[in-house]
Amino acid sequence: MKHVTRALLLFVFIVLVFISAIFTLRALGEEYYPGIPDSLLGIKGLYGYDRNEKVIIRNEPDFLGKEYCKNCHEEIYEKSLKGKHDFECETCHGAGRGHPDKDLSVENTRDFCLNCHKPVIARPDFSLVYDWETHGYPDKPCTVCHDPHHPWFG
Amino acid sequence: MISRREFLKSGIKLAIILTLPVSSAKSEKYVYVIDASRCIGCGSCVRACREENNVPEGKYRTWVERYVVYMNEGIEEVYVESPEGGEHGFEDLDFSDKEVLRAYFVPKLCMHCEKPPCVKVCPVNATWLTDDGFVLIDEDHCIGCKYCIQACPYGARYFHEEKHVVDKCTWCYHRVKRGMKPACVHVCPTGARIFGKIDDKEIEERLRDPTIKILKPELNTRPKVFYQKIGWEVW
Amino acid sequence: MSEAFGYVYPNHEVFWGILIVIYPYFVSIITGMVTIYAISEFWRKELKPLEKMILVGTFPFVLSALLPLLLDLGQPQRAFEIYVTPNFSSVMAVFGIVYLTELFAILGELWFVYRVDFIWWSQTERNPIKRLIYKILTLGVYDISKKAIEIDHKVIKVLTFVELIAAWCLSYVSFLFGVVKSNPWWNTTILPVSFVFGGLAAGGAMVLILYLLFSSYYGKRVDEKIIDIISNYVFFFLLAAFALEMINTILYAYKEDIAWAVIRITSTELAVPMAIAVIGSLEALLFLRYSRMVSGALKQIMVVIASISVLIAVFALRWNMVIGAQLVDYSLRGYVSYTPPLFGKEGILAALFVIAAPFVIMAIVNYFLPPYEKEVEETEISRPTTSVSEA
Numbered sequence: 001m002k003h004v005t006r007a008l009l010l011f012v013f014i015v016l017v018f019i020s021a022i023f024t025l026r027a028l029g030e031e032y033y034p035g036i037p038d039s040l041l042g043i044k045g046l047y048g049y050d051r052n053e054k055v056i057i058r059n060e061p062d063f064l065g066k067e068y069c070k071n072c073h074e075e076i077y078e079k080s081l082k083g084k085h086d087f088e089c090e091t092c093h094g095a096g097r098g099h100p101d102k103d104l105s106v107e108n109t110r111d112f113c114l115n116c117h118k119p120v121i122a123r124p125d126f127s128l129v130y131d132w133e134t135h136g137y138p139d140k141p142c143t144v145c146h147d148p149h150h151p152w153f154g
Numbered sequence: 155m156i157s158r159r160e161f162l163k164s165g166i167k168l169a170i171i172l173t174l175p176v177s178s179a180k181s182e183k184y185v186y187v188i189d190a191s192r193c194i195g196c197g198s199c200v201r202a203c204r205e206e207n208n209v210p211e212g213k214y215r216t217w218v219e220r221y222v223v224y225m226n227e228g229i230e231e232v233y234v235e236s237p238e239g240g241e242h243g244f245e246d247l248d249f250s251d252k253e254v255l256r257a258y259f260v261p262k263l264c265m266h267c268e269k270p271p272c273v274k275v276c277p278v279n280a281t282w283l284t285d286d287g288f289v290l291i292d293e294d295h296c297i298g299c300k301y302c303i304q305a306c307p308y309g310a311r312y313f314h315e316e317k318h319v320v321d322k323c324t325w326c327y328h329r330v331k332r333g334m335k336p337a338c339v340h341v342c343p344t345g346a347r348i349f350g351k352i353d354d355k356e357i358e359e360r361l362r363d364p365t366i367k368i369l370k371p372e373l374n375t376r377p378k379v380f381y382q383k384i385g386w387e388v389w
Numbered sequence: 390m391s392e393a394f395g396y397v398y399p400n401h402e403v404f405w406g407i408l409i410v411i412y413p414y415f416v417s418i419i420t421g422m423v424t425i426y427a428i429s430e431f432w433r434k435e436l437k438p439l440e441k442m443i444l445v446g447t448f449p450f451v452l453s454a455l456l457p458l459l460l461d462l463g464q465p466q467r468a469f470e471i472y473v474t475p476n477f478s479s480v481m482a483v484f485g486i487v488y489l490t491e492l493f494a495i496l497g498e499l500w501f502v503y504r505v506d507f508i509w510w511s512q513t514e515r516n517p518i519k520r521l522i523y524k525i526l527t528l529g530v531y532d533i534s535k536k537a538i539e540i541d542h543k544v545i546k547v548l549t550f551v552e553l554i555a556a557w558c559l560s561y562v563s564f565l566f567g568v569v570k571s572n573p574w575w576n577t578t579i580l581p582v583s584f585v586f587g588g589l590a591a592g593g594a595m596v597l598i599l600y601l602l603f604s605s606y607y608g609k610r611v612d613e614k615i616i617d618i619i620s621n622y623v624f625f626f627l628l629a630a631f632a633l634e635m636i637n638t639i640l641y642a643y644k645e646d647i648a649w650a651v652i653r654i655t656s657t658e659l660a661v662p663m664a665i666a667v668i669g670s671l672e673a674l675l676f677l678r679y680s681r682m683v684s685g686a687l688k689q690i691m692v693v694i695a696s697i698s699v700l701i702a703v704f705a706l707r708w709n710m711v712i713g714a715q716l717v718d719y720s721l722r723g724y725v726s727y728t729p730p731l732f733g734k735e736g737i738l739a740a741l742f743v744i745a746a747p748f749v750i751m752a753i754v755n756y757f758l759p760p761y762e763k764e765v766e767e768t769e770i771s772r773p774t775t776s777v778s779e780a
Contacts, residue, residue: 001536001537001540002530002532003504003528003530003532003537004540004544006528006529006530007497007500007501007528010528011493011497014493018472022472022473025469025473026473026474051282051290051292051295052284052288052290052327052331054292054294055290055292055324055327055328056327056328056331056332057328058293058328059207059327059328060328061206061326061328061329061332061334061337062205062206062337063202063205063206063329063334063337063340063341065334065340085343087341087342087343087344088340088341088343090202090340090341091198091202091341091342091343092198094201094205095202095205095206115196115197115242115243116194116196116243116343118246119246120195120244120245120246120247121220121222121246121247121249121254121257122195122220122221122222122244122257122258122259123194123195123244123259124191124192124193124194124258126344127194127344212399213399213400214399214400217398217399219396232722234396234720234722235396236396236398236399238399239399262398271569271570271571274478274479275478275479275480275481275568275569276476276479277471277475277476277479277481277482277485278467278470278471278473278474278475278476278482279474279475279476280470295467295470295474296463296464296467297462297463297464297465297467297468297470297471298462298463298464298467299458299461299462299463299481300404300405300461300463301479301481301565303400303404304404304405304569304571304572304715305569305571306571306719307570307571307719308398308719309398309399309400309401309718309719309720310400311400312400313404313463318463318464319463319464320463373570373571389720389721
């Protein structure tokens with residue numbers, strides 16, 4: 001019987017070491033084992049720490065919105081609001097964070113405009129230019145006649 | 155000294171807290187509505203997402219699919235494509251010899267399901283559903299077993315080769331909590347993507363549309379991305 | 390590495406490679422071997438001589454079962470989180486706990502089965518390091534009275550039971566795949582059952598091969614009766630596994646739901662493993678059946694060939710289940726092809742290394758815990774059966 005007791009003691013010892021290792025690691029906290037939201041205990045995060053916050057803090061917004069652009073380019077801002085291209089500046093120019101150090105100018109080609117305005121199958125017709133191959137001056141950029149910030153004539 | 159009555163009271167409170175899962179009382183859930191008839195397939199959203207969230211090349215948090223349904227020997231035939239996730243727009247296709255019945259673009263992204271199968275299978279609780287309905291990943295906690303990728307029926311998750319963890323669309327949680335729209339919604343020039351709380355006026359109006367659809371309803375994942383103006387062939 | 394056909398979601402690729410094929414394969418071998426062990430313990434006393442050998446054979450597989458899973462992880466250093474912050478709705482987290490149960494059960498089993506030997510070796514072993522190890526392993530108790538040995542037998546019975554349950558639960562690792570409702574190939578009720586039977590056949594075949602190996606290594610005479618009994622079990626296990634796989638395929642083909650079209654074209658990608666599985670199973674069934682009618686060297690050759698083909702066929706079945714299902718894209722409109730790379734973490738070389746691991750461990754275990762005594766070594770001191778006074 002003695003050997004069974006010893007084996008059992010050894011087993012219990014191993015299990016205890018295992019469990020205490022688990023609890024030690026949990027107690028080490030978020031740096032090593034980031035907390036789980038434990039709704040059962042009614043606490044946000046088992047270690048009093050909210051993981052949602054981390055997702056917010058880790059990521060900075062890159063796209064800042066029209067109002068940010070307005071600070072310097074008020075004229076274009078006002079103009080665009082009146083036309084068909086009244087969507088965000090960053091749709092064409094790319095993310096605003098880092099501007100003006102980062103250059104946000106856009107390539108001035110027909111292809112760039114045709115990315116939205118070429119009639120391809122499945123594209124709804126409100127944005128289409130059906131005669132895109134012959135429209136205007138085919139070898140010149142669209143911006144010769146159209147203002148991209150306020151493209152509609154008149 | 156606290157009286158016995160107070161002690162009992164706090165004891166009962168504690169018991170209730172310990173036994174009942176805490177539920178969020180007010181409906182702060184966010185939903186996402188996509189109007190397929192407004193999508194022009196320009197790919198701005200895919201490019202913006204890549205820039206905003208530093209999505210690695212060849213992986214997509216959001217992508218745009220093109221559906222063309224045409225007649226083929228008296229039966230509907232579906233053609234689907236998504237060249238590079240629609241990131242660089244779409245070229246024209248030659249369907250001149252066939253009768254095209256309908257064609258449209260469908261933007262896809264993480265559905266932020268109410269019953270997310272990916273959260274259910276994560277062995278270490280590294281991904282979870284927030285109270286306001288976002289499914290997020292803790293990149294410090296994910297062990298990279300890729301089980302959630304297998305479980306996601308919408309193909310929204312991918313393996314980040316540099317971080318060696320699974321990554322996915324967060325509906326730009328960091329932007330939404332700062333009072334902005336998700337990057338894809340922000341840059342959409344035509345308003346095909348609409349995002350907001352479920353009781354926002356515009357969202358509510360669209361949810362009243364009886365033809366509104368969710369994808370793969372048979373899997374009972376309860377997605378929170380709703381689609382307008384799409385056919386049966388989208389799943 | 391992979392090429393797409395039809396429309397596939399842009400993020401789709403084969404995320405689980407050859408390593409995750411090996412992982413359920415090892416687990417199924419464990420199930421089979423433990424089941425044969427339990428049969429020898431509870432029902433077929435004729436198989437008693439195999440007892441230690443099966444333990445020595447199973448233990449390395451249990452030790453290396455987690456190896457492919459660990460290698461597959463993106464962040465292997467965080468693997469212990471499965472125990473620290475487990476999510477009990479995940480099959481993988483539950484697997485961790487079942488695995489520990491199995492590991493402890495087999496460790497205890499080994500100790501109780503070898504206890505008398507430890508005591509004997511700790512006194513007779515000439516190598517001082519080995520002797521010290523055996524001394525430690527006795528845990529300081531040198532009691533080999535009749536009563537103590539009887540208690541040992543009782544404990545072994547209980548441990549075998551725990552081990553059997555844990556091994557079958559382990560084999561339900563197939564739930565890992567079975568619970569994924571998104572994948573049409575995995576989303577079938579029959580999958581766990583056919584998985585268990587395939588595992589039983591593979592484990593039985595492994596026992597047969599190991600028996601012949603150990604017999605020739607220790608110069609033991611091969612008992613044909615033992616071979617017949619085990620090959621009979623393997624035959625019926627394999628028959629069940631094969632039938633279940635067939636039924637599953639036929640049902641799928643007949644029902645023709647939305648996924649069937651793409652599964653059908655994907656299966657062209659899997660022609661080779663499928664052919665291996667079918668031909669291997671049929672051939673093994675035939676050889677196992679007719680090996681009973683012959684005897685001597687021919688019987689052994691037939692059994693070895695049959696066992697190896699069972700092992701290969703079951704591996705092919707696992708390949709189809711793990712890789713094959715991932716070829717199908719969840720858009721159900723296309724599939725990808727997959728050929729494993731030669732190098733790298735998911736490569737063939739890494740896989741070979743992982744497959745070799747249990748056999749290397751087995752050699753080490755065999756060095757310290759030999760299941761038989763070498764016949765060539767004449768032992769003038771006969772083994773004591775009941776009494777050794779404490780040294």
